[in-house]
Amino acid sequence: MSESKPTAHADQDRIERQSREEFSRSSAASEYRSHFNRLYPRWYVYNDVHFDGRLTSPRISIGLTSPRRLSQTDLTTDYGARTNIVLAERMVFGTDRRLVLTDDPTAEGLLRLIDDRLLGETVKQFVMEVHGSLEEGWDGYGPLYAREATRIGATMGLPEVHPRRRGPRLTGMPVAAAWPHAFRPEGYYLGHVSFDRVHLRGKAGRSVPRQSVVPGVYEYLYFLTATGQHARLLDILGREVDAAKEARHPALAAAERNPLDPSGMVLPLPVIDRDWLAWNCGCVRAIAEGIRTRRAFDGMPILADALQDAGCEDEVLLGHLRAHTDHTANCWALRLLTDPT
Ligand SMILES: [Zn+2]
Structure with missing residues (x-):
């Protein structure tokens, strides 16, 4: 969020x-x-x-x-x-x-x-x-x-x-x-x-x-399921999944909060060009939202390719999407691409 x-x-x-x-x-x-x-x-x-x-x-x-x-x-x-x-x-x-x-x-x-x-x-x-x-x-x-x-x-x-x-x-x-x-x-x-x-x-x-x-x-959780509140149920379970992941891997939590340089220093957030998000019927943002809401992080390299095709050459951003690491819904790159305000 x-x-x-x-x-x-x-x-x-x-x-x-x-x-x-x-x-x-x-x-x-x-x-x-x-x-x-x-x-x-x-x-x-x-x-x-x-x-x-x-x-x-x-x-x-x-x-x-x-x-x-x-x-x-x-x-x-x-x-x-x-x-x-x-x-x-x-x-x-x-x-x-x-x-x-x-x-x-x-x-x-x-x-x-x-x-x-x-x-x-x-x-x-x-x-x-x-x-x-x-x-x-x-x-x-x-x-x-x-x-x-x-x-x-x-x-x-x-x-x-x-x-x-x-x-x-x-x-x-x-x-x-x-x-x-x-x-x-x-x-x-x-x-x-x-x-x-x-x-x-x-x-x-x-x-x-x-x-x-x-x-x-x-x-x-049973109550939410039985009353058809699946979005809220998924939201709660998803946050539990993120929290568990971050608790197991504190380094992952840090890397997801902010972009880091190789020595672990916090880097400024990349600036998102509106043209990247508008490109090809807004497909970059659509892919990012799909990944974030479903926590389907295996789609991150595909997102990187789309972003690059849209004109992005930011190595910090592309590097994070292509890195061989896990992510959470708190991922700064997904946050920027889904909510660039
Ligand atoms: Zn991430």
Whole structure:
């Protein structure tokens, strides 16, 4: 995709986010669906009431979290969302019997806890998106998080929140990572949950690897297939293919981003002559688009021949198309020829 079209990009991201949300709310397994139908509307309310609607709708999922966390927020580029809010399935489905004391999955106290974790992660999302900070030195819940939590908590009658600190100061106080649930008054969760036997704070640090928090991906791909959204399906799978290739071959990723000289220095992008693209009914561009959308990179030498016949003598460009290397849809040469603006 071209960087020169941020609006088209933003639109596509929004469409993907909506599609993902629609999938979660209508087609996920039923025990998930009822939660998503509560959680997404609730997230929109939090965003409007507490953040003036400034946040971009996240992907909300129910899955694995780090052992000491009931929820977490990760940066993601999946499905147009920038952030992925994960709620621990052991909390949501009540399988952690030390934490959840009721058998009723719709018990009011349990739902209150789930909502509180969504609110806490929405604050975290705000810090990530609006402040652009991961607050890494604070395990992700530092002064920025504490400030927002304090501001919102004040509207709900909750006490001031302090970021985690090393040393004895504020020892025994709940830490920001446990906001709001640890700040709620006694009895707020109606005895349906208990924190006495779970260890939710302490050295919990790193979040679990991303691979382990993507339950539902196959369901989503199935949903796209079953609803005939093949273009979007191909687009998602194609990007996965590119990402996997680039992860396996970092040198390929670099060579596809920009033209490089033999020593690896970045060269300026060749200037595309409009006459090349107009030549012979626009066949250069048509071939380039065909290769790019189908990822049919074995056609690159044919593209080079057509380009040369159209009058191009740029050795950097022709050399890249004829090089015996793999390519991705991010290929700078294909980008230039399909979107020369
Ligand atoms: Zn390439």
